């Protein structure tokens with residue numbers, strides 16, 4: 001009897017673990033071509049066994065999760081995964097990365113128009129996210145005097161240039177004529193200040209959010225190389241701002257966030273959803289589902305406290321980044337919290353080094369919120385403090401609210417995967433987020 005049972009159990013075990021005793025989430029193919037410097041092996045070991053990758057013993061977490069990175073050399077890389085059950089070989093061909101090294105070419109100044117609203121103006125000729133210095137409006141007049149790769153150099157003043165993508169502008173052969181300055185005005189309200197500056201046509205601008213003030217600059221390079229108009233705008237402790245352009249009239253509105261948290265609107269944004277799964281964890285878990293659970297727990301606690309909460313999604317649905325931002329703006333969001341889990345860390349040679357919680361912000365008006373949130377989540381959930389960072393994520397780029405993006409843990413970190421697959425942990429994270437919101441609102 002006993003022997004027969006054991007035999008049954010043994011066959012069952014062998015059938016479910018397969019021949020190799022592990023399941024890989026990454027890489028997806030046994031043979032592939034890449035230009036990357038590292039290949040990642042992420043997955044789950046299913047027996048009580050050891051796993052070696054190219055002879056190196058791989059750490060396996062209590063739930064079977066493992067992750068490892070292999071440095072690739074140019075040409076064919078053979079990567080051998082060895083377990084007690086056998087050997088599997090992966091072949092990854094690393095080809096040379098194509099170098100797009102264009103040099104800057106100066107050109108005779110020409111006029112151009114920005115094609116559409118929300119066009120990034122950058123400090124360098126690369127699509128690098130953090131180099132965005134303004135978002136220009138459609139129809140803005142520009143002077144172009146150079147190019148590099150897919151970017152054009154915009155002349156703003158004698159010593160200030162910026163870059164814009166070639167696809168974002170239309171070059172014309174119109175002759176130059178400077179805009180006329182029309183007027184400037186300031187209006188003060190209890191919780192807001194509105195500054196306007198009007199020209200006879202749409203001019204480029206930049207915003208500098210410094211420690212004590214915001215400097216809004218409008219450039220009129222066709223008038224003279226020195227023609228810059230500066231608005232120095234004082235700001236309260238907790239603030240948000242927006243800029244609109246109507247013909248040549250810029251309206252810059254800076255407002256104080258409500259003092260009472262009950263007067264605030266808090267947007268909770270569960271990252272990804274629907275066909276957009278987000279990162280895949282060691283055990284095959286999909287980030288979108290974990291984000292949603294944390295978001296739902298968070299929103300529920302906030303609602304129970306009587307706060308105004310808006311969710312960008314509360315079920316498994318595709319919601320575009322633009323829609324998430326529109327939902328926030330239409331609801332006059334004061335605070336915006338996007339919930340995500342991280343994947344491959346920045347330092348790929350040591351895939352285990354980055355674990356735990358990072359909170360990201362883009363604009364200075366959200367920096368303090370990010371710091372408070374980092375402390376709160378790591379304290380409540382007991383995650384490793386993976387620091388406050390800046391990043392150019394679309395949902396936290398608007399300045400109309402204080403917006404942060406919480407990367408709760410790393411999907412591809414075996415130790416973190418033990419945490420995020422546990423519902424109690426997700427509830428602790430939610431409490432941490434709620435506490436972070438309350439602390440920041442009351443500060």
Ligand SMILES: [Zn+2]
Pocket residue numbers: 271272278279287340341342
């Ligand atoms: Zn994500």
